[in-house]
Amino acid sequence: MDDLTEMLKGTLEGCVLEIIGSxxxxxxxxxxxLNELGFVDVIEGTVYTILLRLEKNGxxxxxxxPSGQGxxxxxxxxxxxxxxxxxxxxxxxxxxxxxxxxxxEGGR
Amino acid sequence: MDDLTEMLKGTLEGCVLEIIGSxxxxxxxxxxxLNELGFVDVIEGTVYTILLRLEKNGxxxxxxxPSGQGxxxxxxxxxxxxxxxxxxxxxxxxxxxxxxxxxxEGGR
DNA sequence: ACCACTATACGGTAGCACGAGGTAGTGGAG
DNA sequence: CTCCACTACCTCGTGCTACCGTATAGTGGT
Numbered sequence: 001m002d003d004l005t006e007m008l009k010g011t012l013e014g015c016v017l018e019i020i021g022s023x024x025x026x027x028x029x030x031x032x033x034l035n036e037l038g039f040v041d042v043i044e045g046t047v048y049t050i051l052l053r054l055e056k057n058g059x060x061x062x063x064x065x066p067s068g069q070g071x072x073x074x075x076x077x078x079x080x081x082x083x084x085x086x087x088x089x090x091x092x093x094x095x096x097x098x099x100x101x102x103x104x105e106g107g108r
Numbered sequence: 109m110d111d112l113t114e115m116l117k118g119t120l121e122g123c124v125l126e127i128i129g130s131x132x133x134x135x136x137x138x139x140x141x142l143n144e145l146g147f148v149d150v151i152e153g154t155v156y157t158i159l160l161r162l163e164k165n166g167x168x169x170x171x172x173x174p175s176g177q178g179x180x181x182x183x184x185x186x187x188x189x190x191x192x193x194x195x196x197x198x199x200x201x202x203x204x205x206x207x208x209x210x211x212x213e214g215g216r
Numbered sequence: 217a218c219c220a221c222t223a224t225a226c227g228g229t230a231g232c233a234c235g236a237g238g239t240a241g242t243g244g245a246g
Numbered sequence: 247c248t249c250c251a252c253t254a255c256c257t258c259g260t261g262c263t264a265c266c267g268t269a270t271a272g273t274g275g276t
Contacts, residue, residue, distance in 0.1 A: 002199070004204060004262095006262065007119060009262090010114030011115060018212070037207055038210075046233055049232085049233075051232085069257075070255095072241090074254090088110060092110055099147065103127075107230080113264055136222065140234090151265070152223080152224080152261095153225085153265070153266070153267080154265060155265090159224095179224065182223090191266085219274100220273100221273085222274105223272080224269100225268100228265100230257080230265090231266105233262095234260085235259090237256105237258090240254080242253080243249100243253105
């Protein structure tokens with residue numbers, strides 16, 4: 001698949017929120033999960049910048065735990081502000097994708 | 109609806125391509141059409157930057173015609189490179205939206 | 217003469233994903 | 247024991263994009 005970076009702007013952060021919302025997890029695993037899901041070119045650096053942004057914006061709760069197979073992991077969980085932001089993200093996605101699909105069908 | 113600017117990145121240009129592809133038209137009218145379609149906050153300046161970019165990238169054929177109710181209009185039509193780019197855009201959109209929807213359904 | 221509507225252009229800004237590189241910890245192969 | 251692979255995190259800089267404010271210009275109404 002072609003380069004999706006521009007199209008991912010605004011949506012990738014929402015995807016990370018969704019992943020965190022479904023299970024407390026950490027950066028490295030989130031990257032692997034995104035790759036599995038078809039976001040094949042998403043790289044760790046990108047995910048970490050998003051995670052730091054989420055933390056800075058007060059949307060997540062962070063817990064550091066030892067790993068046993070590498071450095072300690074930073075686990076992320078959504079707080080109430082994060083859950084609200086996630087809901088907003090899905091509302092925006094619904095809105096946008098419905099308009100785009102309408103346009104695609106030659107919507108007049 | 110909340111601010112969609114980040115989510116529009118990468119997709120708005122494709123929308124403009126689609127509109128031009130369905131009918132030879134000009135900037136001001138494209139803006140009005142986008143507003144009708146639900147992209148309510150898209151403003152003329154944004155559309156003109158996209159149109160200039162399309163022209164610079166050799167995706168459109170431009171024809172200037174007098175208007176009768178204002179300054180002359182610059183009409184845009186897709187050339188073969190533009191049609192190819194439009195097809196690529198829809199392929200990317202299909203890919204992305206299917207992955208996002210899968211993620212939303214808790215896709216495992 | 218002024219304003220509203222049509223129509224285009226342009227310089228600057230902010231936000232985002234990404235690339236490249238660096239730091240650490242664990243464990244296995246040579 | 248040294249090297250490498252894998253895990254795991256961080257950071258600085260870059261490029262692209264949509265957007266904002268502003269300017270210019272033509273037409274028609276009051």
